[in-house]
Amino acid sequence: MSDMTPIMELQQLSIGYAGGKKEPLFSNISAQISKGMLIALFGRNGIGKSTLLRTMARLQPPTGGTAILLGRELPKWTPAQVARQIAFVPSHPIRTPRLSVADMVGAGRYGFTNWMGAQQQSDREAIARALEATSLTPLAHRDSSTLSDGELQRASIARSLAQETPLIFLDEPTAFLDLGNKYKTVYLLKELTQTAQKGILFTTHDLTLALQVCDTIWHMADDGFHALSPAQFIQSQCHPEWHIVPRGASGAH
Amino acid sequence: MSQTIRSYRPHYILLTILLALIFMAELVFGSVSIPISQLIHALLHPQDADFAAKILWSFRLPRATTALLAGAALSVCGVQMQTLFRNPLADPYVLGISSGAGLGVAFFVMGFSAGVFSAGISWIMNLGIAAAAWAGALTVSFVVTAAAKRLSSTMSLLILGIMIGSVGHALITMLQYVSSASALKMYVLWTLGSFNGVTGASLIIMATLIVAGILLSVYNIKDLNILLMGEVYAKSLGIQMNSIRRRIFISTALLAGSVTAFCGPIGFIGIAVPHLARMIFKNANHKILIPACALLGATMMLLADFASQLPGTQQVLPINTVAELLGIPVIILIIIQNRSHE
Numbered sequence: 001m002s003d004m005t006p007i008m009e010l011q012q013l014s015i016g017y018a019g020g021k022k023e024p025l026f027s028n029i030s031a032q033i034s035k036g037m038l039i040a041l042f043g044r045n046g047i048g049k050s051t052l053l054r055t056m057a058r059l060q061p062p063t064g065g066t067a068i069l070l071g072r073e074l075p076k077w078t079p080a081q082v083a084r085q086i087a088f089v090p091s092h093p094i095r096t097p098r099l100s101v102a103d104m105v106g107a108g109r110y111g112f113t114n115w116m117g118a119q120q121q122s123d124r125e126a127i128a129r130a131l132e133a134t135s136l137t138p139l140a141h142r143d144s145s146t147l148s149d150g151e152l153q154r155a156s157i158a159r160s161l162a163q164e165t166p167l168i169f170l171d172e173p174t175a176f177l178d179l180g181n182k183y184k185t186v187y188l189l190k191e192l193t194q195t196a197q198k199g200i201l202f203t204t205h206d207l208t209l210a211l212q213v214c215d216t217i218w219h220m221a222d223d224g225f226h227a228l229s230p231a232q233f234i235q236s237q238c239h240p241e242w243h244i245v246p247r248g249a250s251g252a253h
Numbered sequence: 254m255s256q257t258i259r260s261y262r263p264h265y266i267l268l269t270i271l272l273a274l275i276f277m278a279e280l281v282f283g284s285v286s287i288p289i290s291q292l293i294h295a296l297l298h299p300q301d302a303d304f305a306a307k308i309l310w311s312f313r314l315p316r317a318t319t320a321l322l323a324g325a326a327l328s329v330c331g332v333q334m335q336t337l338f339r340n341p342l343a344d345p346y347v348l349g350i351s352s353g354a355g356l357g358v359a360f361f362v363m364g365f366s367a368g369v370f371s372a373g374i375s376w377i378m379n380l381g382i383a384a385a386a387w388a389g390a391l392t393v394s395f396v397v398t399a400a401a402k403r404l405s406s407t408m409s410l411l412i413l414g415i416m417i418g419s420v421g422h423a424l425i426t427m428l429q430y431v432s433s434a435s436a437l438k439m440y441v442l443w444t445l446g447s448f449n450g451v452t453g454a455s456l457i458i459m460a461t462l463i464v465a466g467i468l469l470s471v472y473n474i475k476d477l478n479i480l481l482m483g484e485v486y487a488k489s490l491g492i493q494m495n496s497i498r499r500r501i502f503i504s505t506a507l508l509a510g511s512v513t514a515f516c517g518p519i520g521f522i523g524i525a526v527p528h529l530a531r532m533i534f535k536n537a538n539h540k541i542l543i544p545a546c547a548l549l550g551a552t553m554m555l556l557a558d559f560a561s562q563l564p565g566t567q568q569v570l571p572i573n574t575v576a577e578l579l580g581i582p583v584i585i586l587i588i589i590q591n592r593s594h595e
Contacts, residue, residue: 059485059488059489078491079488083489087489088486090485090486094482094483096482097531098531099537103538107486110491110492111490115472116471117478117540143535
């Protein structure tokens with residue numbers, strides 16, 4: 001069961017590109033994310049899903065409104081402080097030849113290690129836990145560039161787990177995965193919200209999958225932003241004049 | 254991670270032994286061979302006025318030390334550039350440092366030094382060349398670092414570096430076109446590279462700057478490892494891209510700038526050695542790579558210098574040609590190996 005105290009709250013948030021068009025890309029986003037919630041951010045290409053994710057991770061400034069992280073406005077946090085609360089998984093994980101899976105996952109300990117990046121026992125334990133949670137322990141010493149797409153995505157998720165943050169944001173984690181790996185990835189995220197009480201938000205175009213697994217759908221639609229339960233989302237997609245008419249009673253006679 | 258470094262201890266020990274052996278060979282062999290016993294005596298008694306001590310302390314030891322430092326500097330610099338730009342062909346000069354240094358030297362040699370040159374005051378000439386090269390390299394580094402504040406994309410910086418390099422080359426060509434034959438020859442000789450003449454104070458200055466550059470690159474290790482995973486990920490961890498870029502540029506200016514100023518633009522080692530280190534150590538972690546590049550770079554450069562002296566003959570080949578002959582096969586080998594992996 002999720003703790004409903006919000007970790008992050010968006011109030012009338014507007015997003016866009018700094019120095020670009022004056023018109024925001026998307027406006028009036030109000031929603032919140034709590035521990036244990038799995039949220040899918042859905043919307044057509046170019047509507048601003050990744051921009052919203054990046055704005056929420058403080059990777060770019062909002063054009064209006066506020067994002068509040070643990071009671072404090074997001075711009076008042078330093079980037080390093082945000083990294084202690086939000087782990088970000090970019091789209092298209094980069095394959096680095098000759099970098100072991102353990103070293104890749106170990107990058108998540110950046111904020112915990114000294115200037116040389118020397119790992120302590122607590123860091124090694126966190127990495128081991130992250131590898132275990134993503135079933136990658138047997139592959140810890142493998143060259144990460146030789147992993148399959150599904151395994152590499154799991155390694156990226158493991159890296160975000162090693163960061164030990166209450167929130168994880170993922171940009172298109174199921175893109176380019178086959179159906180089996182799409183399910184594996186999203187069910188892994190679901191499991192993490194339940195076992196580790198993470199608040200997880202991910203952008204996706206796999207609506208069917210999101211409706212099956214997620215607690216909430218954030219829909220960036222042409223008529224505005226909607227935070228809905230899967231049932232509410234399905235209802236919202238039905239035209240008001242649609243009726244389920246029994247077969248043979250269509251008035252053909 | 255510490256276990257990883259420990260597991261590479263045999264590699265480091267073997268490389269250090271190889272480096273020591275080639276360093277010794279540099280001291281022993283040359284146009285005149287010095288027997289080991291005489292060499293040890295000369296090493297222990299630098300004040301002796303005998304032939305061996307003079308050759309060793311005035312020529313061979315400074316030359317070998319310069320080659321060792323230059324190899325380590327260029328290789329450590331190259332690996333940082335390749336990681337920052339995510340480009341396997343990036344080298345220490347990708348930001349236009351060699352062009353800046355070349356332009357400085359071209360101005361000095363072909364522009365202002367006619368009087369000094371004709372007077373034949375060689376030490377002023379050498380010092381002037383180093384100072385002019387430094388001034389050029391630093392100017393370029395300063396321009397690129399200043400531009401880095403405004404350019405958010407690392408790729409734009411790469412293009413800027415290449416453009417600065419092209420402008421430098423164009424200006425050098427103009428100067429070459431109008432300069433005298435003797436000045437032109439002097440400039441061409443500088444571009445061929447040489448470890449001769451870096452002695453005494455020059456060597457101490459060069460060594461100090463290179464050690465500073467290598468220490469800074471060690472400080473950069475943690476961030477370089479994150480850059481392997483892309484800029485967006487690095488930013489999400491709270492890394493300030495401007496800050497890490499600036500630190501890498503300063504390290505580059507210290508390392509490549511010093512080598513270019515004192516020895517000329519030595520090519521290929523800076524590109525080839527990082528690849529060779531990755532191939533031998535089978536690891537992209539900079540904690541492993543930076544010391545590996547320093548050791549391997551020093552070894553390769555000493556080997557190139559040793560070969561360039563054609564031991565047993567009175568001839569000496571330009572170091573750049575030998576470095577290219579050694580470096581290019583390594584790059585080809587890497588390309589073939591990478592192709593077979595695909």
